Structures are given as C-alpha cells and as structure tokens.
Amino acid sequence: xxxxxxxxxxxxxxxxxxxxxxxxxxxxxxxxxxxxxxxxxxxxxxxxxxxxxxxxxxxxxxxxxxxxxxxxxxxxxxxxxxxxxxxxxxxxxxxxxxxxxxxxxxxxxxxxxxxxxxxxxxxxxxxxxxxxxxxxxxxxxxxxxxxxxxxxxx
Numbered sequence: 001x002x003x004x005x006x007x008x009x010x011x012x013x014x015x016x017x018x019x020x021x022x023x024x025x026x027x028x029x030x031x032x033x034x035x036x037x038x039x040x041x042x043x044x045x046x047x048x049x050x051x052x053x054x055x056x057x058x059x060x061x062x063x064x065x066x067x068x069x070x071x072x073x074x075x076x077x078x079x080x081x082x083x084x085x086x087x088x089x090x091x092x093x094x095x096x097x098x099x100x101x102x103x104x105x106x107x108x109x110x111x112x113x114x115x116x117x118x119x120x121x122x123x124x125x126x127x128x129x130x131x132x133x134x135x136x137x138x139x140x141x142x143x144x145x146x147x148x149x150x151x152x153x154x
Contacts, residue, residue, distance in 0.1 A: 009080030010071040013087055014064055017111065020052040021060050037095050037108040047099075051091035053109040063111040070115065073122040077129070083118075090117030 023029040035049035054060035075083040094113025098106070 007072055007075050009075050009083045010068060013071060013084070014068060017052050017054065017060065017064060017067070021054050021057075024053065025056075037099070039099055039102055039106045039108065040104045042099060047092045047095040048088055050095060050109045051087070051111050051114055054111075055109060059110055063115055066115045067111060067118065070118040070122045074118055074125065077122075077125045086118060086121050087111075087114050090114050090121070093117070 020032060020035070023032045032053070034043075035046060035053055037046040037050035054063065071083055071087070074086060078086075091111065091114035094117065095108055098108045098113070102108070
C-alpha cells in the first residue's frame with residue numbers, strides 16, 4: 001500500500017497570496033505595492049514578490065483555484081520543498097520574460113505564470129511516472145517472454 005504524503009506547502013502558498021491580497025485591498029498597507037514588478041525600475045526581489053500580489057478578487061480566486069490543483073499534484077509527487085522551489089523559480093522566470101517583452105511602463109503582478117508552469121511541471125511529473133512504469137512493465141514482460149522462449153526451445 002502506498003503511503004499517503006501530507007500536503008502542507010500548497011496551503012502556505014495559498015495563505016501567503018491571501019494575506020498579501022488582504023494587505024493591499026482590505027487594509028490598504030501602502031508599502032505592499034512596492035512588491036509589484038515595475039518594469040521601468042525593477043528591484044531584484046520584485047521578480048519573486050509580485051507573484052503574491054493580485055489585481056482584484058477574480059484574479060486572485062482563479063489563480064488560487066489552479067494553484068491548489070496543480071500545486072497539490074506537484075507537492076504530492078515531489079514534496080513541499082520542490083513545490084516552493086518550482087513556484088518561486090518559475091514565477092521569477094515568467095517575470096523575467098515579461099520584463100523582456102512588455103513595455104517599460106508595465107507592471108506585473110499575480111501568479112498566472114507560476115500556475116501555468118506548475119501545470120507544466122505536474123504534467124511532466126506524470127509523464128515521467130508513466131514512462132518509468134511502462135519501462136518496468138516492459139522489462140518484466142521481456143523477462144517473461146525470454147523465459148517462455150527458452151522453455152519452448154528446451
């Protein structure tokens with residue numbers, strides 16, 4: 001029986017996104033907007049912190065929904081540290097691309113890039129698992145076929 005893994009990291013990512021949203025839109029904490037990625041003068045940390053910021057409730061709720069689905073898959077297969085690492089690195093990468101292709105007056109916020117990349121990671125993990133399973137099944141069947149062939153020869 002496969003041991004069930006605890007899934008905690010995705011909840012901390014969701015809570016971080018919710019806390020930043022509440023700080024901006026409910027409590028109106030002014031310095032939080034300094035976490036946005038301003039393309040004209042980006043600070044190094046904004047490539048990461050902007051992933052926790054969202055424009056409105058619709059933006060946040062759709063990102064949280066898909067973050068939960070794909071983040072949970074990644075965490076179940078690869079663990080919490082891998083989820084956090086994937087989330088941060090993929091978002092930083094997506095922000096780097098947006099910084100290169102969008103106009104200098106653009107502002108990037110949200111986890112949409114990280115959601116898409118977690119989707120890609122979860123698909124890759126499942127493809128790799130399927131490939132490993134088919135390799136081990138194929139090897140097992142190959143052994144059976146060789147054994148049957150030797151038995152027929154004898």
